[in-house]
Amino acid sequence: MRTLYNLDNGNLCCHILRKIKCPTLILSKSKDKLIMPDQSFNLHLNIIKARIHIFKKSNAVLQYSMEFNKVITEFLLEK
Numbered sequence: 001m002r003t004l005y006n007l008d009n010g011n012l013c014c015h016i017l018r019k020i021k022c023p024t025l026i027l028s029k030s031k032d033k034l035i036m037p038d039q040s041f042n043l044h045l046n047i048i049k050a051r052i053h054i055f056k057k058s059n060a061v062l063q064y065s066m067e068f069n070k071v072i073t074e075f076l077l078e079k
Contacts, residue, residue, distance in 0.1 A: 017046035025075045026052040027068075051075060 024047045028040035044052040053071045057063055 014042070014046055017043065018048065020047045020049075022049065023075070023078065024050045025072070026050055027055070027071070028052065029055050029057070 026040055026043050028035065040052060040054065044050045055064060
């Protein structure tokens with residue numbers, strides 16, 4: 001993933017991200033071994049109705065299940 005990221009200066013499909021019109025929730029971790037931190041922010045900036053949430057710890061789904069569930073529930077209930 002890092003190789004692909006570096007090959008095109010971090011441009012991972014930016015030309016099509018702006019075409020996404022539906023509400024999008026981007027979940028990321030502050031210390032992710034696969035995804036570069038700025039990739040999540042790039043998605044957030046380029047998807048029109050995107051919302052982003054960054055989990056501070058690495059295993060958010062297991063360690064912070066309450067926060068994880070709250071973020072997802074709030075997103076799904078938004079109007």
